[in-house]
Amino acid sequence: MTFQTEEGFPLAEIPGAYAAELGDTVAVRADADVLTWAELHRGSNRVARGLLDAGAATGRIVALLLPNSTDLILAVFACYKAGATPQVLSPRMKPAELDAILELGDPAVVVTEQGRVRQGHATVDDLAAGQPDHDLDAPLAPSWKAPTSGGSTGRPKIILSGRPAVTSGFDTGMWGIAPRQQALITAPLHHNAPFVTALSTLFLGGTVTLLTRFDAERTLAAIDAYDVDWVYLVPTMMRRIMALPDEVRLQYALASLRSVWHCAEPCPVWLKRKWIEWLGPERIWELYGGTEAEAGCTLRGDEWLRHVGSVGQVTWGEMKLLDLDGAEITGPGVSGEIYMRVTPGTDATYRYIGAEPTARDGWSSLGDIGRFDADGYLYLLDRRSDMITVGGVNVYPAEIEAALVEHEHVLTAVVIGLPDADTGNRLHAIVHTPERAGVTADEIRAFLDGRLSRHKLPKTVELVHDSLRDAAGKVRRSELRAQRVTELAR
Known part of the structure; x- marks a missing residue:
């Protein structure tokens, strides 16, 4: 034809x-x-x-x-x-x-x-x-x-x-x-x-x-x-x-x-x-x-x-x-x-x-x-510093971080990609909460479930009780990722 x-x-x-x-x-x-x-x-x-x-x-x-x-x-x-x-x-x-x-x-x-x-x-x-x-x-x-x-x-x-x-x-x-x-x-x-x-x-x-x-x-x-x-x-x-x-x-x-x-x-x-x-x-x-x-x-x-x-x-x-x-x-x-x-x-x-x-x-x-x-x-x-490709799908941390900080006890959240043998990257959430709040990683996961599609849910959640921002008030995403990649390598 x-x-x-x-x-x-x-x-x-x-x-x-x-x-x-x-x-x-x-x-x-x-x-x-x-x-x-x-x-x-x-x-x-x-x-x-x-x-x-x-x-x-x-x-x-x-x-x-x-x-x-x-x-x-x-x-x-x-x-x-x-x-x-x-x-x-x-x-x-x-x-x-x-x-x-x-x-x-x-x-x-x-x-x-x-x-x-x-x-x-x-x-x-x-x-x-x-x-x-x-x-x-x-x-x-x-x-x-x-x-x-x-x-x-x-x-x-x-x-x-x-x-x-x-x-x-x-x-x-x-x-x-x-x-x-x-x-x-x-x-x-x-x-x-x-x-x-x-x-x-x-x-x-x-x-x-x-x-x-x-x-x-x-x-x-x-x-x-x-x-x-x-x-x-x-x-x-x-x-x-x-x-x-x-x-x-x-x-x-x-x-x-x-x-x-x-x-x-x-x-x-x-x-x-x-x-x-x-x-x-x-x-x-x-x-x-x-x-x-x-x-x-x-x-x-x-x-x-x-x-x-x-x-x-x-x-x-x-x-x-x-x-x-x-x-x-x-x-x-x-x-x-x-x-x-x-x-x-x-x-x-x-x-x-x-x-x-x-x-x-x-x-x-x-x-x-x-x-x-x-x-x-x-x-x-490299890809855009804030974008993470997981199994061929581009995921933007800002959307996940916005959902995380909706939790009443989450002060700051940073989502990074860590190496994964199967999907290339896995989503890892670093979540700053007050120690006295007693928030658990399982509670954070449950909070996100229903707010985000499955492929946007972090595979691992890390709770910290110190600020994720430096003296200038900036979140240094690349430094946070580098520290964790080094720890994984060890």
């Missing part, structure tokens, strides 16, 4: 176009649930009509509180057919977190699972009930996605895509996704990279297999069972797969597999070497960039072997390094903060709701520190 390579084909029309050609071919599967292209087209028509009846309108956000499922994909395309922008959110969010995001996005409709319906929310089945399945005259949503981030301030922000709901070769080209591929998505679609790669596969007429929960051996079994040729992982998943006994891991042929892509957190050198030795360098790919998508790097395994530890050369947009005074760093091997911008003359790739970018003269920063080598390959030296 010609629209596969066209720029600007409406996303709302994709299910109908493929239904006419591929009909009973599977578009998406999740566990035992399967959705063909014909079913996706007819079903998304019904759900779109339900969204419109519920108040969805062109340009409005529709929040999808759904796990990886065929219903989630159905709802995403229903949003496009209603002219709305899908915003996929974790169904495990605590009420306070969810309310903060909903306040920002002001969604026209909130779609949730059966059994989790709150007042004003609806399920996919509720929306589709009694609706006809014939085609709609779909308006064009001005933005095709609206992922969220916790934000460095502890308050959420929405990263609204600058592209309307039309096809573009940008994402498929960036991720190396080809027409009619079989893709395996191992992570929840409320994260940006899994959402983009799953949808990009469908835009090109491929089949997406969604894992409803990650399991190392199950991932390998799915690759063989469905002849998967493209898979998304984060290094924590790569660790768990490599930790399988050889007799288990090597029983899977993985003959169909052409590309393994990883991102979201740094991949240890030893782990990447093992994957390259196992599958060959041509199949291992890495991507570095932000949800904002102004600029980024990609890197294949054979390039990595020549530039060990690099995340690649800049392959879209522009990047430069600035020192602490804002002066540009031009020499190789010198570290600085990474600033990005779109290629001059191209449209903005995003806008924030609830935040302002960290910007200098049209260049913006995600807070990462890095250096370039003489060949233009980028090496990440």
Whole structure:
């Protein structure tokens, strides 16, 4: 079909176009649930009509509180057919977190699972009930996605895509996704990279297999069972797969597999070497960039072997390094903060709701520190000092610290990341309480439970009775972390 390579084909029309050609071919599967292209087209028509009846309108956000499922994909395309922008959110969010995001996005409709319906929310089945399945005259949503981030301030922000709901070769080209591929998505679609790669596969007429929960051996079994040729992982998943006994891991042929892509957190050198030795360098790919998508790097395994530890050369947009005074760093091997911008003359790739970018003269920063080598390959030296990556998920301490100090006996709290062999980092909370209060670590954990999502709960809690601030009144997070890393090493 010609629209596969066209720029600007409406996303709302994709299910109908493929239904006419591929009909009973599977578009998406999740566990035992399967959705063909014909079913996706007819079903998304019904759900779109339900969204419109519920108040969805062109340009409005529709929040999808759904796990990886065929219903989630159905709802995403229903949003496009209603002219709305899908915003996929974790169904495990605590009420306070969810309310903060909903306040920002002001969604026209909130779609949730059966059994989790709150007042004003609806399920996919509720929306589709009694609706006809014939085609709609779909308006064009001005933005095709609206992922969220916790934000460095502890308050959420929405990263609204600058592209309307039309096809573009940008994402498929960036991720190396080809027409009619079989893709395996191992992570929840409320994260940006899994959402983009799953949808990009469908835009090109491929089949997406969604894992409803990650399991190392199950991932390998799915690759063989469905002849998967493209898979998304984060290094924590790569660790768990490599930790399988050889007799288990090597029983899977993985003959169909052409590309393994990883991102979201740094991949240890030893782990990447093992994957390259196992599958060959041509199949291992890495991507570095932000949800904002102004600029980024990609890197294949054979390039990595020549530039060990690099995340690649800049392959879209522009990047430069600035020192602490804002002066540009031009020499190789010198570290600085990474600033990005779109290629001059191209449209903005995003806008924030609830935040302002960290910007200098049209260049913006995600807070990462890095250096370039003489060949233009980028090496990440550190993440933003306050952000912790745990199992591929970025966690901002400010949000956890804000919850901690709500406790009546907590004077100050600092959350740091300590090394963890499985997830890369674990969250460690240092909590200053008066000794006379008699607060226990278990009490602190119980206090946080119900206020934060599970992945934001500190794995360890350390109680101290002296101030965490220095004479200048500052919390020296890096010093606190260094002390504890040294103690662990001992």
